[in-house]
Every structure is written in C-alpha cells, then in structure tokens.
Amino acid sequence: MAMSALRQLVRERQPWIVSRASLESGKKETPMPLRDHFRPPVENKHSWDELYGMWPAVIVQQLFPILPEGYVAAPRLHLGTAFEIDVSTYERDEPARQERPGDGNGGVAVAAWAPPKPTLTVETELPDQDEYEVRVYDARHGRRLVAAIEIVSPSNKDRPESRRAFVAKVAALLQRDVSVSLVDIVTIRQFNLYADLLELIGRSDPMVGAAPPALYAVTARGRKRVRKRPLLDTWFYPMALGQPLPTLPIWLDVDLGVFLNLETSYEQTCHVLRIV
Template structure:
C-alpha cells in the first residue's frame, strides 16, 4: 500500500505518529538482517527529546551570604575572589532532539558505525534551532565517513532538511527547485580524496502521499552497498499497528 498521512485525519484520530516512528526502525532492522553481508550488524535507536529545566538556586553576593570583602593572608583568612559577571545572559530552550534511527556497524572493525538511517520527526523540523541541530548531526556523521539516509514523511512541517544540509555545506541540488518538497528520502555518502576536498555522493528521492516508498542505497564502505526497499518494512509496521 502507498504512503499514508500519519499526521492528519483519519489516521491521526486513531494513531499517534510516534507509534509508527517508534516501531518502524525495528522493522527496518529485520529487513536489513536479511541483506547485510557477514561481519555487519544493525540496531534500532529511539529517543524522544523532551524539554527540561535545571533547578539552580540563586545566591546573592552580599554579607548575609557570608561573603565579605577580599582578605589577604595577613588578616589570617583565606582570600576569596568573586566570579566575574557574565558579559551576556540569554534565555533559551536547550531541549533534547528526537532520534528515530537505525545504525549499521562493521563488527569486524570494532563495531565501527558505517551507516545511519534517520527518520525525521515533527520536532526535528518545528524550529530553526532544531533544524540546525539535525543537519549538524548529519554533517558530523558524514565527516566521519558514515553513510547517512534521511527519510522524511512529516506532512505538518513545510521544511526540507536536505535543502538545509546543502545550504550548510555550500551545495545545491537542481532537483529541489525553488520550493523543495517536504516529503522525500535521500542517501548521502562522503568519499575522501588524497590532498583534495571530499566528494559527496547523493541519491535523492522525492516522495508523495499515495505513492510507493523508494529503495535506498546503504553504503557500508567505499565499494560495498546494499539496497534497502523502504516499502516492505513500512507496510509491515502499518499492518502490525492496524493502520489502514
């Protein structure tokens, strides 16, 4: 069956989007185990970001707090130096990021991470700082020669994180056009060249509601890859969760 809209009625009325996002990585792992060559393993990783507050007590630097003027050793006391005042104080929200992903490791090289499949959540796209954090994570993985696939089926946030990543690294993709679609899949791998700038190979697949999900190349090293069809694991997840 084709791609459904998990963020609007009627599916939204019966199932939370997080049900699909939580279970789909495990189904992808099941399918990867059938196609990964010997020496490679994979595992799902799911983490819900959350807002958090740190309870910090505020102390006034005055005589009632027991802090007097600076005294020297000649006074028989210990010298106390007040900390410098900050040059700037900002109010911000340092929330954790949602992570719905599958990680592929080379077990013969000490469980080295070689590929990651990232399933985008609404929280990854809802604010500029979250979008920057997501693309920064992808860029950091690429710097470590980790093949990264991004799957974005979030319909309620009209942003394209692949376009944001290209902007970060100073690249463009003519397929995106002036108004990049917000549903897509992409695989990116980095290839280092001796004494030259690295090359990025990209496989971009726009997606649409009502259409079959694409098959992604997952690169395990410079010359070895497997082809991962997203449709079977997606359909299996929807079937087990009774999503029509």
C-alpha cells in the same frame, strides 16, 4: 553487494516490492501508498509516534539477513521531551547541596570560589530533539559506525534552530565517512532538511528544484580523495502521499552497500499496528 551492481540498481530506482513468488511469476506486487500520519483520518486512530517508535526495529529486522558478515544494525531512539521532564524531576527531588569552607572533619578552611560575572546572560532553549534512527556498525573494527538511517520527526523541522542542529548532526556524520539516509514523511512541517544540508555546504541539487518537496528520502555519503577535495554523493527521491516509498542504497564502505526497501518495512509496521 558490489559497487557496480549497486549503482545499476540505484539507477533503476524501482519503488516496487518484488517477492520470490513475484519473480517466479514475472509479476510485481502492488505497492501500498504512503499515508498521512499527522492528519485525520489516520491521526484520529493512531498517533504518529506509534509508527516512529516501531519502524526502526522493523528496519533492523529487514537489514539482518542482508547485511554482510561483521556488520550489525541497531535501533536508536531518543525522546527529547521526555529527557527534559526527567531533568526537571531530578532537580526537584535533589536540592543543591550547600557546603561552607571549613565544615566537616576539622579540615583546613579554603577560600570560597568567587567566579566573575558572565559577560552575557540571555534566555534560550537549546534544542533537544526527538531522534528515531537505525545505526549500522562494522563490528570487526571496534563497532565503527558506518551508516545512519534517520526518520525525520516533527521536532527536527519545527524551528530554525532545530533544523540547524539536525543538519549540523548530518554534516558531522558525513565528515566521519558515515553514510546518512533521511526519511521524511512529516506533512505538517513544510521544510526540506536535505536542501538545508546542501545550503550549508554551498551546493544545490537540480532534482530538488526551487520549491523543495516536504516529503522525500535521500542517502548521502562523503568520499575522500588523495590531494583533492572530498566528494558528496547523494541519491534523492521525492515522495508523495498515496505513492509507494522508494528503495535506498545504504553504503557500508567505499565499494560495499545494501538496499533498504522502505516500502517493505513501512508496510510491515503499519500492518502490525493496524494502520490502514
């Protein structure tokens, strides 16, 4: 999709689902509302990670027919808690091997390595977060990452160090000219990672306001300029329970992008999981 057409549609900010039948009849389909997946009654029947585990794959299916030739999308999930359990199991099953100088097949003995004592030893827990995302690649140029769609999880917002790590990841992607979209439906953590990103770079968005909404979707992309400071373009959409989800622009190149209707993929995921 050309940049001019994409910008025109972005300005309209239509959250509605428009099907072919609706276009022919001139009527819009009724959008379904955003649910609270972290509190009753939905939480009593469905765990939030069921939605998160399936939503990226549905987004990939949605992008498949609209991505230009040469671009591919793939889901990416990383469960930080599961990773920690795997490591501890490995350490129990495989005790550290101890070797002494000169042991073995008659080799020459070497002096034992005696490292200096550390200048600081403190207790810490390096954040290893859950990641639910969709990545879009340009397969024509060595599978270059061009866009990332991040579905914010509770672990991304639960502690200051987790939020800093997530925002640093987003900033690093933007520096690599990767379009980044955040979709945050976490109702139990009242933080806005987009606002944290703006604070990191010393900027603000009037649409965010003094009290940033905890539920939102946003797309950000960096634009480099010759002999000038780079620009950051953002498209921010506050969300609310009981309201439809927005449509996000997903940038593939400077003048090339597609639209991701979050409402469509969200409703399809809820339908398959029987989340009403």
